[in-house]
Amino acid sequence: xxxxxxxxxxxxxxxxxxxxxxxxxxxxxxxxxxxxxxxxxxxxxxxxxxxxxxxxxxxxxxxxxxxxxxxxxxxxxxxxxxxxxxxxxxxxxxxxxxxxxxxxxxxxxxxxxxxxxxxxxxxxxxxxxxxxxxxxxxxxxxxxxxxxxxxxxxxxxxxxxxxxxxxxxxxxxxxxxxxxxxxxxxxxxxxxxxxxxxxxxxxxxxxxxxxxxxxxxxxxxxxxxxxxxxxxxxxxxxxxxxxxxxxxxxxxxxxxxxxxxxxxxxxxxxxxxxxxxxxxxxxxxxxxxxxxx
Amino acid sequence: xxxxxxxxxxxxxxxxxxxxxxxxxxxxxxxxxxxxxxxxxxxxxxxxxxxxxxxxxxxxxxxxxxxxxxxxxxxxxxxxxxxxxxxxxxxxxxxxxxxxxxxxxxxxxxxxxxxxxxxxxxxxxxxxxxxxxxxxxxxxxxxxxxxxxxxxxxxxxxxxxxxxxxxxxxxxxxxxxxxxxxxxxxxxxxxxxxxxxxxxxxx
Numbered sequence: 001x002x003x004x005x006x007x008x009x010x011x012x013x014x015x016x017x018x019x020x021x022x023x024x025x026x027x028x029x030x031x032x033x034x035x036x037x038x039x040x041x042x043x044x045x046x047x048x049x050x051x052x053x054x055x056x057x058x059x060x061x062x063x064x065x066x067x068x069x070x071x072x073x074x075x076x077x078x079x080x081x082x083x084x085x086x087x088x089x090x091x092x093x094x095x096x097x098x099x100x101x102x103x104x105x106x107x108x109x110x111x112x113x114x115x116x117x118x119x120x121x122x123x124x125x126x127x128x129x130x131x132x133x134x135x136x137x138x139x140x141x142x143x144x145x146x147x148x149x150x151x152x153x154x155x156x157x158x159x160x161x162x163x164x165x166x167x168x169x170x171x172x173x174x175x176x177x178x179x180x181x182x183x184x185x186x187x188x189x190x191x192x193x194x195x196x197x198x199x200x201x202x203x204x205x206x207x208x209x210x211x212x213x214x215x216x217x218x219x220x221x222x223x224x225x226x227x228x229x230x231x232x233x234x235x236x237x238x239x240x241x242x243x244x245x246x247x248x249x250x251x252x253x254x255x256x257x258x259x260x261x262x263x264x265x266x267x268x269x270x271x272x273x274x275x276x277x278x279x280x281x282x283x284x285x286x287x288x289x290x291x292x293x
Numbered sequence: 294x295x296x297x298x299x300x301x302x303x304x305x306x307x308x309x310x311x312x313x314x315x316x317x318x319x320x321x322x323x324x325x326x327x328x329x330x331x332x333x334x335x336x337x338x339x340x341x342x343x344x345x346x347x348x349x350x351x352x353x354x355x356x357x358x359x360x361x362x363x364x365x366x367x368x369x370x371x372x373x374x375x376x377x378x379x380x381x382x383x384x385x386x387x388x389x390x391x392x393x394x395x396x397x398x399x400x401x402x403x404x405x406x407x408x409x410x411x412x413x414x415x416x417x418x419x420x421x422x423x424x425x426x427x428x429x430x431x432x433x434x435x436x437x438x439x440x441x442x443x444x445x446x447x448x449x450x451x452x453x454x455x456x457x458x459x460x461x462x463x464x465x466x467x468x469x470x471x472x473x474x475x476x477x478x479x480x481x482x483x484x485x486x487x488x489x490x491x492x493x494x495x496x
Contacts, residue, residue: 271392
């Protein structure tokens with residue numbers, strides 16, 4: 001399978017590998033936090049030590065701890081209190097959110113979406129999937145949040161290929177019958193799930209996240225029940241996010257949803273999910289987009 | 294002319310805890326510049342964004358109300374041609390009764406409560422229900438063979454029903470399908486524009 005590029009012709013796997021290597025990696029703090037969370041003996045003190053090392057992260061955590069998404073009765077003014085309020089997972093979520101924003105270009109090529117809108121979509125899917133996970137036992141809601149946040153990471157690379165086929169892509173989108181993911185396959189013979197999986201492997205993302213990245217458009221194909229479960233939650237959340245208008249730019253609704261894999265999502269559940277998640281999405285996305293990196 | 298009244302309903306409708314919340318994207322206060330003694334140059338248009346689950350009413354001729362990225366949500370533009378007062382809402386869900394009515398303090402979120410609320414605000418600004426012109430856009434759906442997640446079409450049905458109850462005709466619609474739309478209304482002229490994928494259509 002060959003992909004003709006503007007200047008040279010290179011085998012597709014080589015091209016993708018090159019582009020994946022060319023991505024800015026997630027922040028050191030986010031990667032160190034992932035390792036820390038894998039270590040069950042890690043304490044809040046270890047967390048604090050790690051976070052205090054990163055001035056930008058510390059400042060932003062204080063801000064996030066004071067958003068309505070987390071806010072308790074009193075304002076939080078110390079880094080220690082912020083970490084306690086956010087908890088290990090909360091610190092991690094915020095760090096990964098900021099880290100994702102840090103690797104986004106101002107406009108994502110191919111999809112023509114601003115980093116702000118991409119972040120909004122990612123946060124929407126994260127919050128919606130987390131809320132779904134709370135209602136449907138079988139996966140850790142915090143893990144599902146991170147999985148939702150990073151589910152579209154493959155678009156960072158696929159967009160670079162799509163940018164060279166913009167006309168063909170726009171033509172197909174205008175027909176309104178194919179999903180963006182189907183158009184990727186038709187135009188490039190690959191999609192952002194497949195490429196995302198390679199990025200997830202390179203970035204050593206947690207298993208649940210990698211499953212969501214790989215299978216969120218086809219959860220029924222996930223190999224294990226655990227992977228299937230996380231991918232399905234993210235799949236539903238993705239659909240609801242697109243409906244809410246938190247899509248990813250062009251072709252907002254060109255998204256295919258399947259109810260084939262359990263847990264199912266009922267109409268009523270989807271509506272309640274939208275209503276209950278709105279403020280959290282606005283708050284968290286606002287905090288991440290406002291963070292000084 | 295009555296002074297400008299702009300209702301930041303997100304603020305009114307949220308509980309006190311939310312009052313200080315940032316990031317809702319809605320306009321909190323917009324005041325019309327004081328009229329100078331001598332006639333000044335025409336003021337430029339300015340835009341007021343109506344966020345999801347919010348509504349705004351306004352009587353400033355140069356204001357443009359706008360609801361973006363509607364998805365399955367519905368943008369509703371209501372205007373009174375006799376006094377150029379209008380309002381817009383960005384409705385998210387069909388019914389305030391979903392999942393039991395408890396816990397929802399957001400009337401602008403639901404078609405069944407938002408429509409009467411918007412009309413009520415317009416009446417407060419001197420509009421007459423019989424004069425009101427309503428136009429709606431949005432209510433889109435995903436690509437799906439089955440009818441799952443048909444929130445868009447339920448929103449359309451609910452908005453139409455709410456206007457029918459108030460005996461207000463919906464005179465323009467661009468709803469359904471897989472288009473994502475944005476809606477704008479120019480208060481000076483009542484022109485309502487739907488844009489989708491870079492194309493603009495007058496409603």
